[in-house]
Amino acid sequence: MALVAGRKTFAAGKTLLLRAGVWLGAEAAARGGNGARRFVSQRVLVESDVTAGIATIKFKNPPVNSLSLEFLTEFIICLEKLENDKTYRGLILTSDCPGIFSAGLDLREMCGKNLAHYAEYWRAIQETWLKLYLSNMVLVAAINGASPAGGCLMALSSDYRVLADNPRYRIGLNETLLGIVAPFWFKDVLVNTIGHRAAEHALQLGLLFQPTEALQVGMVDQVVPEDQVQSTALSVMTEWLAIPDHARQLTKSMMRKATADNLIKQREADIQNFVSFVSRDSIQKSLQVYLEKLKQKKH
Numbered sequence: 001m002a003l004v005a006g007r008k009t010f011a012a013g014k015t016l017l018l019r020a021g022v023w024l025g026a027e028a029a030a031r032g033g034n035g036a037r038r039f040v041s042q043r044v045l046v047e048s049d050v051t052a053g054i055a056t057i058k059f060k061n062p063p064v065n066s067l068s069l070e071f072l073t074e075f076i077i078c079l080e081k082l083e084n085d086k087t088y089r090g091l092i093l094t095s096d097c098p099g100i101f102s103a104g105l106d107l108r109e110m111c112g113k114n115l116a117h118y119a120e121y122w123r124a125i126q127e128t129w130l131k132l133y134l135s136n137m138v139l140v141a142a143i144n145g146a147s148p149a150g151g152c153l154m155a156l157s158s159d160y161r162v163l164a165d166n167p168r169y170r171i172g173l174n175e176t177l178l179g180i181v182a183p184f185w186f187k188d189v190l191v192n193t194i195g196h197r198a199a200e201h202a203l204q205l206g207l208l209f210q211p212t213e214a215l216q217v218g219m220v221d222q223v224v225p226e227d228q229v230q231s232t233a234l235s236v237m238t239e240w241l242a243i244p245d246h247a248r249q250l251t252k253s254m255m256r257k258a259t260a261d262n263l264i265k266q267r268e269a270d271i272q273n274f275v276s277f278v279s280r281d282s283i284q285k286s287l288q289v290y291l292e293k294l295k296q297k298k299h
């Protein structure tokens with residue numbers, strides 16, 4: 001299996017450095033007789049049913065599927081491949097790590113690094129979001145675990161959310177609890193999903209909702225027993241795929257373009273904001289204290 005080290009050009013005309021070894025094991029695609037295909041990369045599993053035109057991405061970045069730069073790099077490449085392959089009309093996002101959908105941004109990428117690293121990291125976060133939010137595919141999030149902050153954003157950027165009915169699986173934008181501020185485009189996606197008043201409340205308090213509350217506030221569309229999350233996601237997908245692609249895609253774009261454009265027109269300024277915010281001493285301190293608290297939770 002070849003290692004790839006080079007530059008990949010993304011739609012926005014930006015480049016993201018692929019580190020040597022990141023794509024290790026990718027392209028190990030096996031095709032079964034029933035139209036099932038499996039791509040294996042280190043941190044992102046892609047299973048697909050070619051006949052149905054549905055792919056499933058399983059996050060596999062243990063222990064908590066944090067959005068590290070390496071994870072994001074693999075994820076972006078997988079999304080791009082699926083988007084460009086017209087075989088796939090639908091994509092299910094789920095986790096391969098028991099009990100965790102995604103813990104959101106990798107706090108270690110935001111602590112004790114240099115400014116260039118923060119900028120590279122934030123560009124990858126932006127890119128991931130734009131790819132998810134503007135995907136031509138139908139995206140269904142099969143949320144089979146906890147989903148704070150960036151994990152919640154990925155779910156909110158899907159077209160439909162199915163959450164496992166387990167009170168430990170909380171979902172929400174909890175940034176304020178870390179002493180940081182959700183960027184405006186996280187806020188916009190939340191407002192688009194649950195409305196202005198509920199978003200104002202949830203964002204300021206950093207609320208993490210249990211499944212019944214998440215359903216009530218409209219953060220998820222369905223709560224089902226844990227063992228039915230995948231099958232429900234699949235049947236929702238079948239419903240959505242019954243709609244002609246062109247009509248659905250244009251409608252999705254009509255609903256989402258203004259929100260995405262808000263970021264696209266000020267991507268560089270947003271990166272600079274992030275870099276100067278996260279590199280402040282006070283913010284570094286808050287993040288370190290939070291990470292320490294997470295570690296001590298075990299002892």
Ligand SMILES: CCCCCCCCC/C=C/C(=O)SCCNC(=O)CCNC(=O)[C@H](O)C(C)(C)COP(=O)(O)OP(=O)(O)OC[C@H]1O[C@@H](n2cnc3c(N)ncnc32)[C@H](O)[C@@H]1OP(=O)(O)O
Binds near residue numbers: 066103107149180
């Ligand atoms: C102007 C512009 C302004 C811009 C301003 C900037 C805006 C930034 C927007 C930020 C968005 C975000 O997503 S910020 C990230 C927010 N995420 C969170 O708050 C989640 C924190 N994590 C948790 O709550 C929990 O870990 C949870 C996911 C529920 C899983 O609980 P568990 O008991 O199963 O596991 P734990 O024991 O807690 O964690 C296992 C290990 O993973 C680590 N870990 C957990 N979450 C992690 C994380 N996000 N990043 C790194 N490491 C993490 C722990 O430290 C442990 O490390 P070891 O002890 O070494 O094993």
